[in-house]
């Protein structure tokens with residue numbers, strides 16, 4: 699699995715640029731997915747300077763999946779969600795569990811109710827674990843530009859760009875911060 703979070707503060711407001719942003723993060727997520735050797739899941743969320751948010755989630759699904767299985771990734775509310783009044787989120791993990799709890803919308807619901815992005819991610823992932831023993835991970839950014847990356851799986855490669863800094867990590871407590879080139 700590979701995850702990317704972007705908070706872009708320098709993008710213009712035109713509809714053309716907004717469309718470009720959506721296409722860019724979608725293409726980026728697909729490219730990262732294909733470049734990864736295991737053809738795993740990749741997601742992206744973005745916030746532009748006008749308050750527009752977007753998400754993309756791409757996946758190869760799960761190992762030995764049934765022919766015709768539709769997982770959580772293409773389902774809005776489970777594999778991801780974006781609402782300019784709240785924020786954007788992309789999810790990964792056990793698709794059947796994610797679908798049952800609507801992990802993306804559930805997490806943004808908690809943000810909508812006043813929780814921080816970290817608290818909201820912990821609460822919804824904790825709920826999925828306790829209710830269904832389902833593991834997963836989320837990346838999210840709020841409309842205010844606060845972002846969080848949380849997972850209950852063993853590890854999850856991720857990166858975030860904001861205010862000229864790149865934050866990245868794989869395992870818990872191993873975050874590295876460098877300047878954007």
Ligand SMILES: NC(=O)C[C@H](N)C(=O)O
Nearest residue numbers: 739759760769790791793
């Ligand atoms: N690794 C994943 O995110 C798999 C995906 N959620 C699925 O179940 O299809």
